[in-house]
Amino acid sequence: MEINDLFPEEQFFAISNSEVPWFADITNFLAANIIPKGLTHQQKKRFFNDVKNYFWDDLFLFHRCADQVIRRCVTGSEISKIVEHCHSGPTEGHYNGTKTTHKILESGFYWPSLFKDAIRYVTLCDKCQWTGNISKHDEMPQNYMLSCEIFDVWDIDFMGPFPSSFGNKYILVVVDYMSKWVEAQALPTNDARVVVRFLKKLFSRFETPRAIISDRGTHFCNS
Template identity: 60%
Template structure:
């Protein structure tokens, strides 16, 4: 077709030329079309070159290991689970801190969809206080589909298992080879701890009293990924302290409130 005179080869010589154009450093293990084209460019031809190139590429170990996987040969994918508000919670402890009103730890839970954070100051970090906290959480937000935690003993014990079975909640454990499982709660821990440290200042013993303020700050902060605050996403309303509003505005809205 291209009016170029090429040498006709056949048999083992043709296979050797094909392998050289495919396997050698200048071959690059290309597909059948590029491999056949390289044979043509080298000045050789035989009628079954495309079929032979196809068979060679198909049987090439390097190509099969590194090549693209066809959709029919892919591993089956898990379907995306539909997740609603408060369906999945991550749970973790922060601490120990210096004692404050008898408390040394903060138990933090975060909803994986809304990123809503709830925390409680506790004197210990054993399984008993965890189960008590979860029961309180379930009565307020409903029973979730799953709780995600690490493998520490306060989350991995018989009492915890009984609570999960009682409320039909799946307990998912983060593993050393996939720590991203509990990544969300760890991010919240860092943010809450940073706010607490800056709020408490030098008076370290007051962190229990400042925990609610830190939570309020954390929930109402504007978050770029969701382009809103977590409080607004959760309750569909802003969260403003009335003391922050100018008295002039209050006088306009409620004339009888201010003399």
């Protein structure tokens, strides 16, 4: 039969135009024990030192990273899709370059220029460039959180006036900031004298606090 030479030519053409992965030398050494040619003594020494962190397992190459997590090595054709998915995918939030890199590592992928490719992709992302950086104008106002222990800080205020009940028209309420413990007493007036009398009873039970927070009304101003 006449030999059909189209099939070999097509195969050679496909091989010549296919992308050579960055880990081709490492794969050849681990799978077939083939040492790359043309390497100097220093390059061979570095190659054998780097290849210790790679593993070949059934058509996939894995790399043990600095955090001792084994991740799959990917080729150049997969890199753009992985970065796009981890940065602007349906479940992602257009993070910066560092956060996008962490998302890629959490997904279990690795290649040598991972950090540079992620930062380059973020700088070329149109949506990220339109958003820009967060300025002081965009920040939410934050209230100071007072750090204290139980019964160290009390909040005090009057409630009322209410309709007279047994001669009492006001309720003096104090609340502990930490435990939310509430102390209350019905009083006939809301002057500083009854406040001092109430606080003496409070201090004898819970000791003297570090601070008492009030609205600085006249009934809380007393030497």
